[in-house]
Every structure is written in C-alpha cells, then in structure tokens.
Amino acid sequence: MDQVGMSINLSELRQSLSSGRTRDAAWRKSQLQAILRLLNENEDRIFQALQRDLGKHPIEAYRDEIGIVKKAATHALSCIDKWMATKNSQLPWLFFPSRAEVLPEPLGIVLIFVSWNFPITLALDPLVGAVSAGNTVVIKPSELAPETSAFLARTIPVYLDRKAIKVVEGGVDIAGYLLQQKWDKIFFTGSARVARIVMAAALNHLTPVTLELGGKCPTIVDSLSAPLDLKVAAKRIAAGKWGACNGQACIAVDYILVEHKFSSTLVELLKKTVKRFYGENLKSLKNLSKIVNKHHFNRLCNLIEDPAVASSIVYGGKVDEENLIIEPTILLDPPLDAEIMLEEIFGPLLPIITLDKIKDSIEFINSRPKPLAVYAFTKDDSLKKQIVTETSSGSVTFNDTIIQFACDGLPFGGVGQSGFGRYHGKYSFDAFSHEKAVLHRSFHLELEARHPPWKDFKMKFLRLAYMYDYWGLILLYMGLKR
C-alpha cells in the first residue's frame, strides 16, 4: 500500500472516532458480533491459512485461535454493559454535596502489532478489547504468516466497520511508517528487540504501550510419586512444549527443572508421551506445526550444533530442512552458558536441567530475567507457596501448562523482560480505556475556609477537615475549640 493511501486511511479513522459512533454500546456490540460471525463463517479458510503458514493442525487452530477468540468475544459481549458503566467512588462527608465517579473512555486510535505464531488470536483477541473499549483500530498482521495476513486483510473489511477498523499488511517498511504516526495506544506482541523499537517510536507522542513479549518459561517438576499424576504431568508438559505451535509460543515450556534422582524417570516418560502423540519417524511426524521459516529453522539448528549441547541430546535431534521440521528434542543438562540456555528457544527443543533439590529451582529462576510464565508440577503446598511469593513472572500455573491463557478472569501479560501491560477479559477493556476521574460539585454549602486570605481560623478548620475530624469541626464552629 502506498503511504499517501495510508495517511488518508488514518484520517478516516480519526473522523470515525470524532463522530462519536464508536463510543456507542450498540456499535461496540455489533463489532463483537461481527468478529464472531467472521470466525463462524470462515472456519475452514482459517484452518487452511494456518495450515499453510505454520502447518498448524485444525484442532490446535481451533483450541488456540478460533476458540480462544470466540470465547473472548462472547465474554466481552456479555460483560460490555457492565464494563462501560461509570463506577461511583466513595467520598468523605466533607465533600457533601458531591458525587465522584470513574468513567472509562476510549483512548482513540490504536495500533495492534501481531506476531506470526498465533496470527489469528494475537490479532483478534486484542481487537476484542480495542472495540469493546470503543476505539478505532489499525491491525498490522505479521508478514511471516502471509496467508493469515492476507486472510485478515481480505475478511475484516467484509465483516467489521471498515471506516473504523483497518488492516495494513506489510513488512518492516510499513511497520516503520506506521510507527511514525501518532497513536493513542500501541499494543505489541513479539520480541524484546522489536519492542524496544516500538517503545522508542512511541515516546515521540507519549503513546502508552502494551508489550506482550516472551522469555524462557521454566517448568518445575517435583518428584511426583503417583504413576497417574506422572502420566498426566508428562502429557501436559508435552502439550505445553510441542502442542502449541510446536514450541513457538510465548508461553510455551522453555526448559524443565527437576531433581537429579527423578530426571531419568521424567525423560523416559516424556519420550513415551512424545512417541504416542507425534510418532517416531522424522518423515512421518504428525500433529506438529512446522518451523515458521528458514531463518528460525537455522537459528534452532544452531542452538543444538554446539558439540557440548549436541552431546546432551537424549531424544530426537533430527531435522528436515526441506519441510522445516525439527523433531521434538529433549536435552539433559546442556551447559548453562550455552546459547540454548540463554535465549528464548521458541521451538521444539526441550532442555532438562537437574538440581540437587527441587527448592533450588527458585534461585535458578530468580537469577534469570523474569519470564512470562512459570509452571510447576507439584503437590507440595509449601513449594507452591514459595514459588508464588519468591519468584516473579507474568503468571504461575500449577500442574498444567498454557491453560492460564484461556481464563478470562486472569490478566495475561509479562513483567520485566517479558513485557508490561496486560489483557484478557476485563483487562483487555482496561488496556484500551482511559479511566477518567469525574467529580461533580454543586454550588451549595461553600466552605469559606478554603479560600484566601489565609487566617488562623481557616488553618485550624482545614487541619480538622483534612483529618475528617467532624466532631472537632463542630466544636471549632461553635467557638468551643481553640
């Protein structure tokens, strides 16, 4: 798209915003319904686009993308009246007669940067928040998922208000151009490197930014004794590593922390689970997304090429360059200073790090940047408590993986290196709203002590008034207090 065309687009968005149309509850609801219609009527096209971009299985596509957005939009539809309502705030008596309230208002024109790994969810899930809050929106899908990007660009104008919601496709140039514009909010999902570029661009216009990044999400596995628990844990770890876009997810399991004595049990169990879920032969692996492109494929191959790392592979490790497939790969105790333990893996490699005591995992996690998620499989309540209070991360999930993403009541977002700002459910609405404080006063009952010239009586009066000492105030007025 040429840049002149785009600037016209943006002024159209500004017009839609200032017309006030997008503030109406009816408009917001109609857009949410349109998102639902879009998903219902285009399921197969979405399956196909995700299949082509990422080799994503339809079940995964439904579970992690279509289903998630439908749930978010349905939830927003059922709550939007409540969210939009002004909330009354309590006031001290002294303010009588007054009324205070907090009124959420749209921030204005917002820009949503989408990443390629969940190209439907990460576009439409924030969009649900942005339209719920009454904003006009530009979505910039990822050029690394071109089929899905084209699908969104083609389909969104058909279903949603095209004067208020635009899709702008393109690569780095277009992203750079977009960042030069004045936005009222930028919502970014992606890497910390690009996040810095976004944040630096945003400061020109003091634009608030939400950064949804990733990080190395650790999974603590306590020495579980019941065989059934173990089996379930292995399944959930596998699902959290390979089941969500083959490890290419910001909340995917990055590495495991386990006690020495328990590691072989866990490795064996994981091997068995992987074989059952995904098959054994590199050529006939199924139910796994592919690596998104050559660049990431090479990056991942490099991670396991280091001889010290390669020798730690206990399962998998084979790659198919032509089809961009990497086997689910398990590594036992790769060197901690190797690249694989320093950068976010974002792919199907799973290092297992052994510790003397499971409680050492706290220090291990705390000595690294704050991750987006911490997972822990344990039945030990004191360990649970310790993890919650002593480690810091966007979220903590016990005895499962990924699933916190699907809980509308929980805020989703990072801290430190894993980003800032949060969304999902009401938090999505809040992420795109300004909470305006409103205080209504009347002309009755004027406290003269508020006004100059400042005299001693006024000082005493206000001293009491500010402490809400109503009894003292009465005494002072009656001349009984000095």
Add this chain to the structure above:
Amino acid sequence: MTKEIFDGESARLTMKELRETYSSGKTRTYEWRISQLNNLLKIAEFHEKEIVEALRSDISKPEFESFVHEICLIKISCKLAIKELKRWMKPEKVSTTLVTFPSSAEIVAEPFGVVLIISAWNYPFLLSLDPVIGAIAAGNTVVLKPSEVSPATSSLLTKYIGEYMDSSAVKVIEGAIPETSLLLEQKWDKILYTGNSKVGRIVLAAAVKHLTPVVLELGGKSPIIVDSDIDLKIAVKRIISGKWGCNNGQACISPDYIITTKDFAPKLAESLKLQLLKFYGEEPLKSDDLSRIVNSNHFNRLIKLLDDDKVSDKIVHGGQRDIQNLKIAPTILLDVPEDSLIMNEEIFGPLLAILTVDHVEESFNIINSRPKPLAAYLFTNNKKLKEKFVSEVSAGGLLINDTTLHLTVPTLPFGGVGESGMGGYHGKFSFDTFSHKKAVMYRSYLGDASERYPPYTTRKLGFLKAVMNGSFLDIFRAILGWS
C-alpha cells in the same frame, strides 16, 4: 560536612544495595511495609514547622498552603495506606470457566522490585512522598530524586528519610541533570516521573533499554468552561482558589485558561477582579498569601508570555511584576487570540487567559482540538451541558463546579492521558501502580481431558468446540459421538 560526589559508580552501588535488600525479601513482608509507612507518617507529623520553612524558602509558599496541600495530603495518604494495606495485599480470587475445569485461580500483587521516583519542585514534599507511599506499600525498594529547583525541601527529605526510613531500602539522591542521567542509566523495574513532557520523553527514552514501565505525571493547559447560569460569586472564589491559591498557578492541575461566552466574559472578569482584591488586597505583590515564582528562568518565561504583542493590550487586571522578589501579580487577560504564546504552552504561573466564544458549546471543540489536558473544569447548572462535557471532553480528570478538588479524593485515580501523561496513582491506585498483578492458576490431576492432546481426531474437535463454547448439551453429544 562535604557532600559526596554522585558519579556512575555511586549510582551502580546504590542500585546494587537496593537489589540486595529487595532480594532478601524483607520489603515484601507486611510488617516491613507497615513500619515504613508509620515512619514516613512521622516525618509529616513531627516536622511540620521545618517543612513549612523549607517550602517558604524554596517558593515562598504560604504556610496555609504548605500545610493543607502538602503535609495534610501526605498524612491522609499515608494513613489510608496503613489502614487498607492488609486488604490491598490480599490475593484476589478469580472465577474460572469450564475450559479449565477443575481449577482455581487468583491474582497476586507482587512488588516490581527497585523503583525510581523523580519528583517536581512545585509541590516538592507531596509529589515526592505520595508516590513513595505507594511504592513502599507495594513492597518495593525506592530511590527518590527530588527536584534541585526546590533545594531546601530536597535536603529536608534527604535528612528525614535518612533518619526515619530503612536506609537499605529507601534512598534519596539529590541532584540535577547529571545525577538524574546517571540514575536513568540504571536498570529500574518501574519509574514514576512528575514534571514536564519534555523531560518525560527523556525518561521514556532511558526506559527503552530495559523495557521499564513508566508512569508520567505531566500537566498541560487545563481549561475551565464557564457557563452564564451559575452562582458567580462561589464560582469565582473556587476559580481563584484553584488558580492563585494553589502555589500561585504553579500546579499541574491549575486552571490554565477560561472559555466563556462573549456576553458573559466582561461580567466574569469583573467579578474575578473584585474577588481578587478581597483575597489579596490592593498590593498583591506584597501579599503573604501568594507563592513567588520559583526562579528567574520561570519568571522570565512568564514575562515573555505577558509581553507578547498579541496579548499586551488584553490585560484587564494585574500585570505588575517585581523582579527582585520574583513576584507577579494575579493577572487576567481577556479575549486572547488562540495563536498567542500564552495559549500555546502551559502557563504554570499567575496568568489567567480568557477565551471567548459565541456559544458555550463551542468550548468543547476548542478543548478537543488541543492536546489532552490533565484536568478540565466546567461551571454550569445546565444538566445537558454537564452530560455533554463528561462524555465528550477527554482529560485526566473532570471536575464540575469546582477546581483542583478531585486531586484530594483518594478513591479517584489521578493521572493524565495523551500529552498529560500515562498511568495514575492515589489511594489504592498508588498500590496498584507499583504492583505487578501476577496471575496464578492451580490445577489438579483429576479430570484430565484427553481431547487436548494428540493424536487429534474429528471427535476431539467436536468436543473441544462444545467445551470452548460452554455448551453442556454439545459436550454430551460429543461424548456420545452424536456430533
């Protein structure tokens, strides 16, 4: 006593000490937070006179204002935090849905870690300690950088924070641009800055490197719309108290300009004049009830606004100046053009511009065509106009029929939007601003749905759809294989 030089090494060591204190975990405990809040309260309670003196020396702030706007507000804020802390710290239970059944979830407020608070010179006591209350209530370790433009208060804060607070966790670093730059090079977990948008951008730029979230408390031109159907006498008193009675206009929420109708403007200006005379006398330059202009930079800036050719014939009241004592009389400019200097920067001083329109409704367009202000005020008895104002005017906060008072309400978030800043604080909002809300989910090993896992089948897709759409009927059908 010689003052130590604050260099890069000192900045690094300060950070190192605060990190160590933070990782010791002591600042996370309820007991530590409460003891620090109590100690902070003591500073306000035991040293009233010295605080008043410092503010007088920095900015000739009238004792009354120092007491009411700085000391009292800190006491209230601190007492509220002490009273509510236990409730604020409690994890918030969250209901979960069918998709994640069986499970429980909660949101845990955890401290960010080490936070930096950079405060301003106009309310140097309040704007320093109010954020500190939030930061320690949330369990962080803190560096406070007070403004070098208000040196007496700055050194008072160093002295008493050093004396009363846990010095391994709460530190004051005094200094100007070089010291601030050194501090900004460190890795902070949160920064709260109060000041102007130019420096705000510098703070943001520094925050990029470590992806530090930033709260910016800025200002802007906060307008007052004055309708004609009002109790003029009360309105005028409230306008004057908000403008000149708050640090002589040097406040971020100070009314900056008035918009009123052409017909009503002379009456309003006249009434303002009369009331100003009653409040500050014939010789306002000599009044003890008005703060001075903070320094000669700001004095000259204001004089430039006043001497602009476009407005020099618009002064209907005041205009006197005393360069020796850095005083400018309360000044009203009537009918200023929109392209004048005074209408194109935040005034931040005792000048009040009045714009006139044909119909009061036009004021909304004027406000909306400009950067979003920190506050917007409206005086009217017209219900329709109030409603239109609330829904159409965007600002950090709105106040109807009064000025500046919303700042003192702890149940209202205080903060800007757009050019007036981002993020809010006060009351519980302060605690939230300095807390990371961590999502925590507990699952058990029971009720594991095999539908989540490969190998994937059509039946699993049907089940998944049913669960995610929350339809029990469909779930049964899927289980029975009917779908």
